[in-house]
Amino acid sequence: MFSSVKYLLVLLLLLLFFTAYNYSLYTNQSDYGTIRLSEKALQGEKHWRENNCNACHQLYGLGGYLGPDLTNVYSFRKNDGNYLKAMFNSGVKAMPRFDFNETEKEELLQFLMEVDQTGNYPNTEATIKPDGWVKVQYKKETYEH
Known part of the structure; x- marks a missing residue:
């Protein structure tokens, strides 16, 4: 049986x-x-942050639920930047109207384009290995975590 000193040593070792x-x-x-x-x-x-876009939209599944997830909207719109720039100001039924100038629209488009290049969300090709690690295939590289 352990003495109290041995219990203390084990506890200190674990700590x-x-x-x-x-x-x-x-x-x-x-x-x-x-x-x-x-x-x-x-x-x-x-x-994106100043206009609180994440209150309605998501990136990588994080954000609001009123609007669609925009992680890969650039790819889904077949790289149609003009359509997206039009949506930035006019929106649709529930989306408020914004008054972005052309430079701001180009910057928002660039942000969404670069987010799109980071991978797909949701990633339906991710697999869980027997040891519990997730193997994820992104557009350019494979990561295991």
Whole structure:
């Protein structure tokens, strides 16, 4: 039977492992999954945030539910930037009217185009491996996590 000192040592050892694991997990400087946007797309993202587009629309399944997920809208519209730019201002029934100028529309379009290039959402080709890891096929690369 363990004495109380042995229980304390086991507890301290577990705490040490937990601390070391969390330190390594949260201080990892890997840029895996980081999306780098062009300056023009960053301006488009700024317009997206300032006009609260995510209140109604989603990117990667995150956001509002009133409008459609726009992760791959550029591909779905067959790369028709003119249609999307028209939608930015006129919208449809429930979408408010915006007064974006041509530069702002180009920046929003660039943002959605670069988001579209990051992969497909939802990714129906993702598979779960027997060890629990998910194998995801993006448009250009395969990641396992």
